[in-house]
Amino acid sequence: MNNIQKVAYRAFLCRKLHQSHKLFDGGLYEPSYLEGMKSKVPLYDMLNIQMRGYDFPILESYQKFVHSLMKNMDINVEESWATPHQEIQVTTLKPKSEVINAQYDLKIYERTVQITDVVSTQLPIVLRALEASAPAGVTIHVLPHEEWHEEVRYVPDTELKALKQELEDMGGPLKKK
Amino acid sequence: MTAVCLERKPVIVQELNKLESDYKNLLAEVEFERSLKSDHEVRHEKEIKQMEQLKKGGDVDVHLKQTAQESVDAWTEEASQFKFSSKITEADKQNDVKSLNRKLDKHLVLVVKQKVGKDSLYLLPQDLRQDGETLRQTAERVLKDACGSDVKAMIYGNAPFGFYKYKYPKHVRNENNSIGAKVFIYFARYQKGHLQSQNDYKWLDRAELEDILPPEYNKSVSQMLIDE
Numbered sequence: 001m002n003n004i005q006k007v008a009y010r011a012f013l014c015r016k017l018h019q020s021h022k023l024f025d026g027g028l029y030e031p032s033y034l035e036g037m038k039s040k041v042p043l044y045d046m047l048n049i050q051m052r053g054y055d056f057p058i059l060e061s062y063q064k065f066v067h068s069l070m071k072n073m074d075i076n077v078e079e080s081w082a083t084p085h086q087e088i089q090v091t092t093l094k095p096k097s098e099v100i101n102a103q104y105d106l107k108i109y110e111r112t113v114q115i116t117d118v119v120s121t122q123l124p125i126v127l128r129a130l131e132a133s134a135p136a137g138v139t140i141h142v143l144p145h146e147e148w149h150e151e152v153r154y155v156p157d158t159e160l161k162a163l164k165q166e167l168e169d170m171g172g173p174l175k176k177k
Numbered sequence: 178m179t180a181v182c183l184e185r186k187p188v189i190v191q192e193l194n195k196l197e198s199d200y201k202n203l204l205a206e207v208e209f210e211r212s213l214k215s216d217h218e219v220r221h222e223k224e225i226k227q228m229e230q231l232k233k234g235g236d237v238d239v240h241l242k243q244t245a246q247e248s249v250d251a252w253t254e255e256a257s258q259f260k261f262s263s264k265i266t267e268a269d270k271q272n273d274v275k276s277l278n279r280k281l282d283k284h285l286v287l288v289v290k291q292k293v294g295k296d297s298l299y300l301l302p303q304d305l306r307q308d309g310e311t312l313r314q315t316a317e318r319v320l321k322d323a324c325g326s327d328v329k330a331m332i333y334g335n336a337p338f339g340f341y342k343y344k345y346p347k348h349v350r351n352e353n354n355s356i357g358a359k360v361f362i363y364f365a366r367y368q369k370g371h372l373q374s375q376n377d378y379k380w381l382d383r384a385e386l387e388d389i390l391p392p393e394y395n396k397s398v399s400q401m402l403i404d405e
Contacts, residue, residue, distance in 0.1 A: 057208045124333035132403050136190045
């Protein structure tokens with residue numbers, strides 16, 4: 001009986017300790033409004049809205065529109081940038097031969113708007129607004145942000161790379177003693 | 178209860194009214210005047226100068242290649258020969274309510290004939306939520322049941338988009354011990370696939386939806402749809 005009493009007393013003390021942690025939860029070490037300011041609904045971290053199209057002025061003005069739309073919806077627009085275009089060459093051949101009939105050079109331009117901290121219940125509304133407002137000829141992709149999206153923006157220094165490659169071919173840098 | 182509003186987005190841009198097309202032309206003109214010269218225009222001007230020089234003095238520079246003007250002529254001819262497909266499709270002419278090719282410039286919403294109480298009405302496909310299922314899972318099940326497994330649709334978000342509540346008539350209330358039902362409407366976007374359904378279904382325009390759905394129901398549904 002004595003043992004049981006001891007264990008019970010110890011358990012009671014432990015409980016008290018846990019309770020005392022709770023006493024310091026809202027306000028002694030950190031102000032409680034910081035906890036209150038956080039959103040109760042999960043947020044999306046970073047989303048990229050990529051817009052691609054063949055027609056340059058339409059794409060640019062649409063990017064401006066999307067930016068102002070996000071601002072009006074109180075969504076934080078982190079950044080918006082342009083990526084270099086992709087060139088597509090289309091050759092039509094005359095029927096049943098390899099003679100070139102016509103050759104077209106098309107360019108697909110791209111713009112991206114990056115938004116952060118979208119409330120997850122708000123995202124479907126954003127998607128519907130984007131779909132409803134998209135002009136003819138512009139395709140929209142909404143993707144979560146990945147590292148390679150940033151890497152793609154940097155232009156590689158071909159001269160530097162060539163020199164480094166030469167150095168490696170010649171046997172690596174000089175080793176000082 | 179959960180209902181799914183399956184919508185096919187417009188395939189073609191709607192016809193612009195006069196104000197819109199005038200403004201569009203104005204913007205295009207402004208854009209053209211502000212823009213810099215393209216390669217083609219520079220080449221064209223260079224060739225005009227060369228032609229003038231040829232006429233005055235005897236410039237030996239004879240070009241056998243195609244001049245810019247000639248290529249423009251060839252291109253305009255090719256453009257005039259190209260036939261655009263018509264905006265009004267076969268389904269439009271026959272007014273086939275079951276086909277998806279009808280009214281390419283409008284949103285089409287799926288409506289299924291369902292039994293509610295004694296009458297069978299045209300409503301958005303709906304079903305009771307079963308125990309242990311989230312609302313979103315019910316919505317997916319409703320979609321599968323109403324459309325068959327071939328249809329690919331994307332449901333927007335885990336939260337419903339709209340809701341409609343109604344009270345049961347008195348004799349049903351006593352049977353089920355519940356006052357009424359709440360229908361939570363999920364929004365889905367039709368991507369591809371062929372619809373297979375045992376019940377009668379229709380793909381309807383916004384205006385036709387107003388006619389067919391019961392008035393109270395239509396009020397809640399129309400609030401969540403984008404105007405056209």
